[in-house]
Amino acid sequence: MQDSGKNNYFSRLREIPPAVWALGLVSMLMDISSEIIHALLPVYLVTVLGTSMLTVGFIEGIAEATASITKVFSGALSDWLGKRKLLAVIGYGLAAFTKPIFPLASSVGWLVAARFIDRIGKGIRGAPRDALVADIAPANLRGASFGLRQSLDTVGAFLGPALAIGLMWLTANHFQAVFWVAVIPAFLAVGLLLFAVHEPKRPQGLRGARSPFSLVELKRLGLAYWWVVGIAVVFSTARFSEAFLILRAQAVGLPVTLVPMVLVLMNFVYALAAYPAGVLSDRANRITVLAMGFGLLAAADLVLSFTNGLAGVAAGVALWGLHMGFTQGLLATLVADTAPPELRGTAYGIFNLLCGLAVLAASVLAGALWDGVGPEGTFLAGAVFTGLALALLALTRRIAPTVGQTPKSA
Known part of the structure; x- marks a missing residue:
């Protein structure tokens, strides 16, 4: 096996x-x-x-x-x-x-x-x-x-x-x-x-999108797509800037000259995880794999909240990279699964904008919490928002049951 x-x-x-x-x-x-x-x-x-x-x-x-x-x-x-x-x-x-x-x-x-x-x-x-x-x-x-x-x-x-x-x-x-x-x-x-x-030839019979931002076209994106976007936006409020990982490492004593190693470690783990997570999502329900990614972020937040040493920060950063590998490519895949082919560009544009604004808002909130109650408050808040995203994910089968079902090739 x-x-x-x-x-x-x-x-x-x-x-x-x-x-x-x-x-x-x-x-x-x-x-x-x-x-x-x-x-x-x-x-x-x-x-x-x-x-x-x-x-x-x-x-x-x-x-x-x-x-x-x-x-x-x-x-x-x-x-x-x-x-x-x-x-x-x-x-x-x-x-x-x-x-x-x-x-x-x-x-x-x-x-x-x-x-x-x-x-x-x-x-x-x-x-x-x-x-x-x-x-x-x-x-x-x-x-x-x-x-x-x-x-x-x-x-x-x-x-x-x-x-x-x-x-x-x-x-x-x-x-x-x-x-x-x-x-x-x-x-x-x-x-x-x-x-x-x-670029592949446009399929015969695929209709054109003359006014992608019109109300008619936005409705064509469908409930499943908007549900995916909603979950992604809530999840993005838990995914504040990686700059806070660097600040956490500095707070426990990482020398300034080694600060770039925080992002090197995170992205190394991210790169290793993204392709296997994508393969797994083609063989299992995508929502299940996405839930694993959400859980990894919650674990990263908890580790980074309570650690007092570099080893703990390294573990938290590695878990953060794992969560990125299990979520970012998969969310993009879910957009492709749910959006009509003729509106995929619009779908990705809206998805990226709303998630980007959510990360910006999350980073502002994270900074305010850091100044007010310290790094523990920042990362615990991230864990709370991740839990909210997991709760929405659990409702997917009831709200949009087709989301997460792996499409089969013709």
Whole structure:
């Protein structure tokens, strides 16, 4: 039985369409590029350009809000055009062409512009890319396909900061030299997307979405889709920024020079878990697998609430990474399962916007609790919101019984 399970695991990898692999590698390369820069940018702004922490916070807040808002419109536009790849190329292309600005910039204004355009690119590509994965992947491999893309994306998320540390050591802290290295994977990502990903032909008889944001079209998304979005939004209020993991590690004595290792550990575990979780969701009820992910977040919150040492924080961070692996790709899969094919771009845009706003609100609340009652209050509140999301998940069979049933290929 064990050998059969392993064979099934690896055979699924072979069965996943090459275009999904390519999209995953595109995400990985762009993440490596972006994370090399983003891991160093706050320090560069403060120590080299002399900006204030308030300015750093303003830049990051505006950048992420821009990405979330843009996702909605790019997803709807991909439905209206009936084309996904074009928008994905534009989004990744914008991000790539901003990368040389970082080593060349001589003022904060140039960096703000580059960060802003980079996030616009992220917003443009996000929803069309996810819809493209859903269009390409066979229904019975959808969980594995989203899990693979998420795994490869997250490999970039931990390789980027790790490379930033190594490159800063090799270059004796020469920020501009490291930023130039980050340019290379960004342009490789765009080239791979252009030449290795071929958009499938639109199925005959599939109706067009002339006004994706009209009330008629939004109703077509259906109860099952909106139920998934509702659960995801409540769950996102428990998923505040990973910056609080770093603060927790610092609070128990992690040296500042080792702070990036918190995100490296989290993303390493995340990358390892995402594909197996996707495969499991193709073989079992997706709601059951999602409940496991919710439970892992609750466990992470409890560990991080009560630990007083680095070993406990490491365990909590690893559990946080596991929960990400069991939830993020799976939630994207559930959107693909429940949204009509002609409205998938719009569906992902709305989903990403609402979840992004929920994470923003959660991070503000987490910060207020941290200042008011300490880290214990922050992580215990996260556990409470996770419990609420689990309670909603338990109602799924009654409210939207089709959600979580694994589709079969034709």
